[in-house]
Amino acid sequence: MVSQEYIVELASKLIRINSENPPGREFDAASFVADELAKIGMKTVIDKFEDSRANVVGVYGEENQHPSIMLNTHLDTVPAGDREKWSFPPFSGEVRENRICGRGAVDAKGVLASFLGALKELADKGWPIKGRVVLAAVADEEVEGKGTKKLVARGLRTDYAIVGEPTSLNVCIAHKGRVVVQVDFHGRSAHASKPSRGRNAIYYASKFVEKIQKMKFTEKHNLLGHPTCTITLIRGGVKDNIIPDNCTVTLDLRILPSMKLNQTLKKLKNLIEKDASKKDYHIRIVNYIPPAETSPSNALVKTALDTVTEVIGKKIGVRGFPATCDMSFLVNQARIPTIILGPGRIEDAHVVDESISVSELVKASQIYLRILEKILS
Ligand SMILES: [Zn+2]
Structure with a gap:
């Protein structure tokens, strides 16, 4: 004993x-x-x-x-x-x-x-x-x-x-594996009294945030269930009277052993590109622990x-x-x-x-x- x-x-x-x-x-x-x-x-x-x-x-x-x-x-x-x-x-x-x-x-x-x-x-x-x-x-x-x-x-x-x-x-x-993804949205700054002269990066980001909330995964593991994806950080803007030219969104993704990191990233890019063009954002992996x-x-x-x-x-x-x-x-x-x-x-x-x-x-x-x-x- x-x-x-x-x-x-x-x-x-x-x-x-x-x-x-x-x-x-x-x-x-x-x-x-x-x-x-x-x-x-x-x-x-x-x-x-x-x-x-x-x-x-x-x-x-x-x-x-x-x-x-x-x-x-x-x-x-x-x-x-x-x-x-x-x-x-x-x-x-x-x-x-x-x-x-x-x-x-x-x-x-x-x-x-x-x-x-x-x-x-x-x-x-x-x-x-x-x-x-x-x-x-x-x-x-x-x-x-x-x-x-x-x-x-x-x-x-x-x-x-x-x-x-x-x-x-x-x-x-x-x-599951854990992927931390950071997406930087780029806009164009302008005087806040003339919003139409700028491109508001926070608006790009918020459209993306809404899509993430509705995102569904069909993949399922018998012990681990479904993957998850959630927003954990958001930072944007310069000053209260400037149209923001930047906004950064951080996501925490939990992926299954059957999922490929590249395919998951591609899925995110497709979501972003529904509202923003390639030059409007930059996506990168901050941390990855494989499943x-x-x-x-x-x-x-x-x-x-x-x-x-x-x-x-x-x-x-x-x-x-x-x-x-x-x-x-x-x-x-x-x-x-x-x-x-x-x-x-x-x-x-x-x-x-x-x-x-x-x-x-x-x-x-x-x-x-x-x-x-x-x-x-
Ligand atoms: Zn421990």
Whole structure:
């Protein structure tokens, strides 16, 4: 059995190490995790970058040993925000009514403690496994995913990966991609007393905004549902008595694994060009995290479903994950079949008074342990 005491202690200690991102300062948390990994006999490397950013990787087993599996989660948290709004100090890591409290409890320091609890139990049993297990606790998942991207670029590969994110112990095998698109509308400025002499960029933009609101997607994924497209920012105008010659609209698009980025952009261009000519606008992608999907028939998926069913005593099926995460880079860049599986509810992440149930952390750890034992047997 995994040790509840060990998991609670580690989760609390990790919460006490502030790793808010931005600004992103994971180095202290990485050092703490490296010490724990070394204590249980894993080969450990801290990969420091920028000022105080860092990934930490622990490995048990040799480079060419198979099967191999990576447990991947992140060291950074979203900022705590206004501390006055919290009913407990966000970096206390205290336990109240069997819940660990603080920024990162759900996303994702509790998950990291559950991963470590499973590895500690394997170590205590004398590592009764074949193959190789890798623990990757990464930087910057909450902003750009620099941490996992770096590990993948440096050639870290395994046969399988589990991304630790709050899924309420569900096995998620797909997530949508996220595209941030910026459209600059160009007009011609004029004195506001003579509007007809100018071309109002805000009018071009507002026609586009209306069309986006009515936009419908026919595509549908069995786990992820429909794509979405929404306006998240709009900026325009110069002064209250000038016809505006500029207006910028930013969109957040969530696309399915079956959709091509180019085709989606083309669809947007067609919408714009109903009211504006090519020279009236400029469109560009500000950020893109591709969608990801793992086959439901993959051995890891089947093993994970069986194991969760055994531990929680209820039969479950595969799900889609509502947000993007580092699975995108593991699947698209490293070609590693990946699932997302972790304790806690996504609704309880990124909120004031973040907390997670101790018993769910222990169940997650038990699930990770059994998956490792089965895959690496
Ligand atoms: Zn997360």
